[in-house]
Amino acid sequence: MSTREPETSGEGSQSTWLNWLIDRAVNLTPERRQEVTGELLSEGPALRSYLYRFAVLQSLAVLIATFGLISDSTAVVIGAMLVAPLMKPVLAVAAAMVSGWPKRQDAFFTVVDVTSAGSVFLAWATTKLLLPESTPPPRYWLAPVPP
Numbered sequence: 001m002s003t004r005e006p007e008t009s010g011e012g013s014q015s016t017w018l019n020w021l022i023d024r025a026v027n028l029t030p031e032r033r034q035e036v037t038g039e040l041l042s043e044g045p046a047l048r049s050y051l052y053r054f055a056v057l058q059s060l061a062v063l064i065a066t067f068g069l070i071s072d073s074t075a076v077v078i079g080a081m082l083v084a085p086l087m088k089p090v091l092a093v094a095a096a097m098v099s100g101w102p103k104r105q106d107a108f109f110t111v112v113d114v115t116s117a118g119s120v121f122l123a124w125a126t127t128k129l130l131l132p133e134s135t136p137p138p139r140y141w142l143a144p145v146p147p
Helices: 013-026 028-038 045-070 073-081 089-101 103-130
Strands: none
Touching: 028 089, 045 073, 045 103, 089 103
């Protein structure tokens, strides 16, 4: 398999990139497939470490997004999206699904489900703890929405 990067200048650079990408996808060796799968689908001792980092990053992302919504700051909410680590479990579900690994698919789908429910709960609890009941809703909640 060619590991050489494609050339980016000159005519036909788009077709060069396309040929390079197709070459990497078609000529995927079993060793490279195992390496990619190992990075995407953590198992064993690596799974515990991954889940700990994942939980910390997701909790921080939820708190950042909650504070951004409370303060009506779009930039802070976008910053929270950059911190959120949900892409890897979603890709792991997809990879397990197309590879025919139902146990791995169920495991990572559970991670996505539990993370989603936990994120909603953490945002709700943070809002309940930080905002008094008499706090008016943010102005964008009351803005008219065109049909």
